Amino acid sequence: MxxxxxxxxxxxxxxxxxxxxxxxxxxxxxxxxxxxxxxxxxxxxxxxxxxxxxxxxxxxxxxxxxxxxxxxxxxxxxxxxxxxxxxxxxxxxxxxxxxxxxxxxxxxxxxxxxxxxxxxxxxxxxxxxxxxxxxxxxxxxxxxxxxxxxxxxxxxxxxxxxxxxxxxxxxxxxxxxxxxxxxxxxxxxxxxxxxxxxxxxxxxxxxxxxxxxxxxxxxxxxxxxxxxxxxxxxxxxxxxxxxxxxxxxxxxxxxxxxxxxxxxxxxxxxxxxxxxxxxxxxxxDGEGATKFMSIIVEEGANVEECRKIAYSIGHSPLVKTAFFASDPNLGRILAAIGYAGVDDLDVSKLNLYLDDVWVAKNGGRNPDYKEEDGQRIMKQSEITVRVKLARGAATATVYTCDLSHDYVSINADYRS
Known part of the structure; x- marks a missing residue:
């Protein structure tokens, strides 16, 4: 459903x-x-x-x-x-x-x-x-x-x-x-x-x-x-x-x-x-979806780089399977940000949030972050991932879903 x-x-x-x-x-x-x-x-x-x-x-x-x-x-x-x-x-x-x-x-x-x-x-x-x-x-x-x-x-x-x-x-x-x-x-x-x-x-x-x-x-x-x-x-x-x-x-x-x-x-x-x-x-209604995610990238130098990063997170199979499993393996999000193609990105200024939970602070794990808080958010059916780049005033939002076992089954059987 x-x-x-x-x-x-x-x-x-x-x-x-x-x-x-x-x-x-x-x-x-x-x-x-x-x-x-x-x-x-x-x-x-x-x-x-x-x-x-x-x-x-x-x-x-x-x-x-x-x-x-x-x-x-x-x-x-x-x-x-x-x-x-x-x-x-x-x-x-x-x-x-x-x-x-x-x-x-x-x-x-x-x-x-x-x-x-x-x-x-x-x-x-x-x-x-x-x-x-x-x-x-x-x-x-x-x-x-x-x-x-x-x-x-x-x-x-x-x-x-x-x-x-x-x-x-x-x-x-x-x-x-x-x-x-x-x-x-x-x-x-x-x-x-x-x-x-x-x-x-x-x-x-x-x-x-x-x-x-x-x-x-x-x-x-x-x-x-x-x-x-x-x-x-x-x-x-x-x-x-x-x-x-x-x-x-x-x-x-x-x-x-x-x-x-x-x-x-x-x-x-x-x-x-x-x-x-x-x-x-x-x-x-994504094939096999169990969760809906909004990925908001803020404080970018321009909208294009914000979209690049948001899409990179939203496309990542590793990120999407982590959300399906409610597994706060959130280093996968940082990796997706890093390979998004914004070559001059200063990751030491980057901050990452899951809803109200501050996960990464100035490019590293927030000292106050507790994994149980991340898992609490990951178990929700709707989640907001917010990335702050500290580069400007541009913003962009991408919407995606998780990647489940059912996605594979649906597409393996699609023609039958």
Whole structure:
């Protein structure tokens, strides 16, 4: 079960005007499970996304990036906006070469034909096993069912339809007032393994009903990702398929045309807060996870070095297994700090804390530190690791989980 992450309640997930959702059970990998998702957008919608940096990025990632670029280039009165998103689970369509591109394009064309739009107006997404051809015929066969079930109030089913090794769906909603206008936003995410900064084997979709100009939305999605999905790590593997999409449906009263508008900052903060909630839900549901850790690096010379150190701690298998065992073998954290790549780091000024327990003082063991205090913190299901570098005012936070026996079992059996 996910660490301190209750199941979302379907009735709490608010419909967002301007987006309709439908799903199908297409039998892509297993029968009788939701595995195809269609999100149909209003013509007023703008869409922006960020994607994996893995050079082996999957066919749907390549196509979605190309379709987004074409929509931007042709925006305006005569342009054809993104009309729908198509997601399948059970197969990643990655490492599949030209065949993979052809199969993904085939599914886009099939959905476009049924919606009466162009194939370039469809964004495809896939998640699941790598190096196996996409069963496009199954995806296409499921489209009529998904389209027939299109409705605004379908977010819980959408969250279930994108799961792979997740133990539970991940979803949330917020309602905020900005500039006197009510803005409704709902988002879903999936992911439990192959999670590392610069996106991971995760999918995230967040929609809200404001009208936002494309250049503004492009900035907003990068800010939100940088402060949420790019601050999580489970196992240090960057996947081939990760994508995080923002959808401004344009169906509400709020309109933002510039980042200079005061309303932009309010919308940015609300979107980022929900994005962080969805990102943390992924870490809490990490494969085999029993603990959720926040790693805060403070007093750095710049954010980049703070992130380097936080990621180094969060990626370390030795650190993560120590947390799983509730073993205060905290020299492993110091070692991870030391090899993080901050070459001029003066460790004689460094201080390390576990929650309220001061572990290392000025680069060495705090004389007042008692191992039983460290073990008391390590037994908690939520732990904060705080590192003070004494180099400046910069800070960064990364969220991670422990590494358990179950992680090995889940990934050893993943294809069976």
């Amino acid at each position: 996910a660490v301190n992450s209750p199941l979302p309640i379907a009735a709490d997930l608010k419909p967002v005007a301007g987006i309709e959702i439908g799903y199908a059970e297409a039998g892509i990998k297993k029968p009788n499970r939701k595995d195809v998702l269609v999100m149909k957008l209003a013509p007023t919608a703008t869409v922006a996304g960020v994607f994996t940096l893995n050079r082996f990025c999957a066919a749907p990632v390549q196509i979605s990036k190309a379709h987004l670029a074409a929509a931007r280039a042709n925006s305006g009165a005569s342009g054809k906006p993104i009309a729908a998103l198509l997601v399948n689970t059970g197969n990643a369509n990655a490492g599949t070469g030209e065949l993979g591109l052809s199969l993904a394009n085939e599914t886009c064309a099939a959905l476009a034909a049924q919606l009466g739009v162009d194939a370039a107006q469809i964004l495809p997404f896939s998640t699941g096993v790598i190096l196996e051809p996409l069963p496009a015929a199954k995806v296409i066969a499921g489209l009529p069912q998904a389209i027939a079930g299109l409705k605004a109030d379908n977010w819980y089913n959408a969250a279930e339809a994108i799961m792979t090794t997740d133990t539970q769906p991940k979803a949330g909603s917020r309602t905020v007032t900005i500039g006197g206008h009510t803005v409704t936003m709902t988002g879903i995410s999936k992911g439990a393994g192959m999670i590392k900064p610069n996106m991971a084997t995760m999918l995230g979709y967040l929609a809200f009903d404001a009208k936002v100009a494309q250049p503004v939305l492009d900035q907003l999605v990068k800010h939100a990702a940088d402060h949420s999905f790019n601050c999580i790590t489970i196992d240090g593997d960057t996947s081939t398929n990760d994508s995080f999409m923002l959808i401004a449906t344009g169906a509400g009263a709020l309109e933002i045309t510039s980042v200079e508008q005061p309303e932009y900052a309010q919308l940015r903060d609300a979107v980022t807060e929900l994005s962080l909630f969805l990102a943390q839900a992924i870490v809490r």
